[in-house]
């Protein structure tokens with residue numbers, strides 16, 4: 241069988257009973273290794289990021305303010321290079337029409353996510369119009385891989401209106417492209433904040449979903465370039481093992497199965513979903529505050545995060561959750577706990593923040609797979625909370641101060657260990673840099 245030129249050597253495609261194909265490792269892949277690096281076929285910034293970031297490379301302004309396209313005033317760039325790259329890629333075809341289009345009733349009537357889809361589809365069509373044979377389906381390898389992707393299971397999805405482009409595309413092309421959007425496109429993020437949407441056809445072709453993924457996507461924002469996606473192994477992957485990505489946040493414990501069915505057209509059978517289905521109906525968390533607090537202590541002991549320097553994070557699977565603790569496997573409980581931790585940290589209620597923060601960490605360790613970035617980001621938040629407690633109480637007795645200082649160190653080293661697996665990504669000043677600054681300040685004391 242001929243091997244596609246874009247297939248990384250560490251992967252082979254084999255058939256999957258429900259998802260056409262699956263990618264399996266041909267060799268052992270170490271945690272933190274790069275599995276695939278692939279450029280965006282097309283991308284758009286979220287509305288909320290327009291004017292804040294460069295429309296080409298998605299970077300925040302560096303030393304000078306962004307320059308606005310003088311033609312339409314609706315696209316912003318860091319410099320002439322980025323503007324030229326995007327002009328040649330698609331902007332030349334839409335610069336004159338985009339403003340009239342985005343105030344038109346047809347565009348205005350679209351819900352926000354379809355507005356994003358409409359602009360992304362406009363970018364794809366503008367790109368394809370530049371070909372020597374406009375709208376050729378074999379135009380480039382990314383075009384043909386994109387068109388080979390599985391369409392959305394619901395064939396009633398209809399393409400939104402797009403910006404007028406000359407020459408006009410054949411009507412069926414919009415629909416052919418759009419039926420691949422919902423179940424294939426990616427949210428582009430920087431340090432877990434979504435900043436845009438993009439089409440990365442090779443990654444879509446290769447990776448199925450799991451709520452316990454062994455790999456994750458990160459994005460590189462480099463000067464004068466479109467966004468590049470990198471898929472990184474979160475754990476050691478054995479030869480023959482399927483490589484999966486999370487299509488959504490696995491902490492959406494109750495809604496994720498429905499979202500996967502509606503948006504992606506499949507029932508998730510990962511070990512975590514199978515366990516949750518078996519565990520239904522979940523018991524309610526205790527109403528009595530004392531009883532709730534005791535049960536939370538039981539949860540923290542069960543997961544076994546111990547605040548000792550150099551401690552390894554416990555490896556624990558959701559499937560082992562004791563019946564009495566299953567009441568906590570609710571996304572609403574996790575959301576409330578996360579708000580409680582954030583509010584208590586902001587309001588300097590450090591005991592409450594510490595307790596809810598450790599309970600939340602215990603749940604993250606149960607729900608997310610090993611080295612999942614959310615775990616590392618939360619450990620960094622815990623470190624910052626303990627840090628703030630120290631600096632806001634200069635008169636703490638020395639033993640207590642030493643204890644909190646060592647807490648900060650443990651949280652920082654655990655955060656660093658987790659986040660180093662995914663590595664640097666997104667905007668320049670990321671969590672790994674923050675950790676390095678805090679570690680330096682601690683060591684200089």
Ligand SMILES: C[S@@+](CC[C@H](N)C(=O)[O-])C[C@H]1O[C@@H](n2cnc3c(N)ncnc32)[C@H](O)[C@@H]1O
Nearest residue numbers: 258259260261423424444445447448449504506
């Ligand atoms: C991004 S594509 C994945 C690539 C696909 N395996 C292929 O051969 O092109 C997403 C589609 O793959 C299928 N899929 C992905 N993960 C799945 C899973 N865990 N179980 C069943 N189907 C899945 C669904 O049809 C989904 O809409």
